Amino acid sequence: MTDPQTPRRARPGRWRHLRSLRVRLIAVFAVVALTTAVSASGIAYWLNRDAVLKRAQDTALNDFRASLTRNVSDLPLNATCPQLVNLANQVAASGLNYQVVVVDDAQPGCVASSDPSRFTVEHVPQALRTTVPKPREVGPGNPYAYHLYWQRQKLYGEPFVVGGTKVVPTGPTAYMFKSLDNERADLNTLGWSLAIATLLALIGSALLAQAASATVLRPVKRLGEAARRLGEGRLDTRLEVEGSDELADLARTFNRTAESLADQVEELSAREAQSRRFVADMSHELRTPLTAMTAVTDILEDEAESLDPMIEPAVRLVVSETRRLSDLVENLMEVTRFDAGTAKLVADEVDIADLIMSCIDGRAWYDAVEVDAPRGVRAVVDPRRLDVVFANLIGNALKHGGSPVRVKVRQVGESVVVEVSDSGPGIPEDVLPHVFDRFYKADKGRARSEGSGLGLSIAMANAQIHGGTIGVANGEVGAVFTLTLPLTPPAPDAEEGSK
Numbered sequence: 402m403t404d405p406q407t408p409r410r411a412r413p414g415r416w417r418h419l420r421s422l423r424v425r426l427i428a429v430f431a432v433v434a435l436t437t438a439v440s441a442s443g444i445a446y447w448l449n450r451d452a453v454l455k456r457a458q459d460t461a462l463n464d465f466r467a468s469l470t471r472n473v474s475d476l477p478l479n480a481t482c483p484q485l486v487n488l489a490n491q492v493a494a495s496g497l498n499y500q501v502v503v504v505d506d507a508q509p510g511c512v513a514s515s516d517p518s519r520f521t522v523e524h525v526p527q528a529l530r531t532t533v534p535k536p537r538e539v540g541p542g543n544p545y546a547y548h549l550y551w552q553r554q555k556l557y558g559e560p561f562v563v564g565g566t567k568v569v570p571t572g573p574t575a576y577m578f579k580s581l582d583n584e585r586a587d588l589n590t591l592g593w594s595l596a597i598a599t600l601l602a603l604i605g606s607a608l609l610a611q612a613a614s615a616t617v618l619r620p621v622k623r624l625g626e627a628a629r630r631l632g633e634g635r636l637d638t639r640l641e642v643e644g645s646d647e648l649a650d651l652a653r654t655f656n657r658t659a660e661s662l663a664d665q666v667e668e669l670s671a672r673e674a675q676s677r678r679f680v681a682d683m684s685h686e687l688r689t690p691l692t693a694m695t696a697v698t699d700i701l702e703d704e705a706e707s708l709d710p711m712i713e714p715a716v717r718l719v720v721s722e723t724r725r726l727s728d729l730v731e732n733l734m735e736v737t738r739f740d741a742g743t744a745k746l747v748a749d750e751v752d753i754a755d756l757i758m759s760c761i762d763g764r765a766w767y768d769a770v771e772v773d774a775p776r777g778v779r780a781v782v783d784p785r786r787l788d789v790v791f792a793n794l795i796g797n798a799l800k801h802g803g804s805p806v807r808v809k810v811r812q813v814g815e816s817v818v819v820e821v822s823d824s825g826p827g828i829p830e831d832v833l834p835h836v837f838d839r840f841y842k843a844d845k846g847r848a849r850s851e852g853s854g855l856g857l858s859i860a861m862a863n864a865q866i867h868g869g870t871i872g873v874a875n876g877e878v879g880a881v882f883t884l885t886l887p888l889t890p891p892a893p894d895a896e897e898g899s900k
């Protein structure tokens with residue numbers, strides 16, 4: 402069970418589509434388009450906002466000052482409150498829809514407003530009320546003592562521009578309230594239009610990226626499929642070259658590489674076939690003289706005790722070396738059959754325990770081997786080839802590891818597992834990866850090997866033709882070879898595919 406506090410690693414396939422080049426290309430196009438559209442829309446919005454607001458407020462302020470200048474000249478000194486109210490109404494009647502509040506120090510309690518229910522002097526920002534009535538020194542750069550000041554603020558939830566000025570030093574001070582709500586509505590409409598334009602640009606960029614990715618990735622996909630077919634051994638795979646761009650150059654390079662690889666493989670295959678034929682022919686030619694030599698050495702071995710004591714060691718050496726040569730030739734022929742793909746199974750259902758005991762009894766190993774093989778574990782195997790496997794594994798353990806050698810058989814699911822362990826010092830770690838290599842000998846920690854170095858390689862080939870395998874490791878004492886075979890051999894097509 403998984404600890405609920407332990408973070409779980411996400412499955413690689415879950416986010417595989419996010420690593421797709423097509424998705425990344427569309428994302429890049431979308432990000433670039435979105436950034437560009439948002440930047441352009443933002444700049445356009447702020448430029449238009451300033452232009453719209455400045456035009457509206459400048460028009461209202463200029464009209465307010467002109468109207469105030471025209472009407473204030475008719476106002477008498479020490480004007481009454483009704484006269485101030487009349488001035489406010491006259492100034493506000495220009496038609497630009499702004500309201501006016503007039504303030505006179507001589508009438509402190511007077512509310513002179515064109516719309517007294519909504520606008521009074523209290524609605525004027527304090528900064529304007531302080532600055533507007535204050536005269537400035539007249540000079541070459543300042544011909545007027547009083548100026549028009551303005552400020553934007555919100556009133557009643559709407560944006561307003563509030564302006565104020567004083568035309569005559571002894572006259573009243575007037576303030577204007579101009580609503581910018583219409584301009585705000587126009588700017589909102591502009592903002593929505595720019596947002597829709599940004600969205601359309603984003604969609605357009607995604608469609609453009611899709612089209613661009615299809616154009617770019619289609620040749621890349623064909624290249625990937627061709628590379629996969631080439632990796633599967635179909636050396637005649639070629640790409641159709643279209644155009645003269647970089648992808649076309651890549652296709653030409655692939656075709657040249659595939660052609661060169663096909664030529665090299667063909668040359669290597671021819672050399673390998675020639676080498677196999679040479680080994681097979683040599684082994685075949687050696688069998689005839691070896692048969693005669695073996696017959697002669699058998700006779701010499703039987704007569705060895707009656708020979709001169711000075712000759713007897715040489716005779717026995719000739720006998721042993723002739724047998725070694727005969728075994729080597731047989732092993733070479735067997736290896737040649739595996740390499741040529743002509744090795745076949747002659748399968749039969751047998752009891753694995755009986756087959757192991759037959760191998761041990763036939764070689765007189767019963768005193769040096771401990772067998773733990775329950776009867777009833779039956780499998781469909783080639784008895785001759787499996788006998789070769791057992792003979793190599795047990796013989797190798799006796800020769801290099803020393804007795805007692807233990808053979809243990811067990812059934813695991815639909816497979817049979819045979820473990821062969823010895824009592825030797827084990828196999829050096831640097832040798833373990835090479836024990837099944839042909840002609841490999843590295844017996845630094847064991848007795849000197851007199852074998853050809855082909856036994857374990859042939860054992861592995863026989864295990865693989867059954868659909869199984871052999872593993873090797875160092876146990877608590879000695880080396881452990883583990884043969885794993887299916888109870889039923891693979892189908893012929895699967896068998897051919899594994900060669």
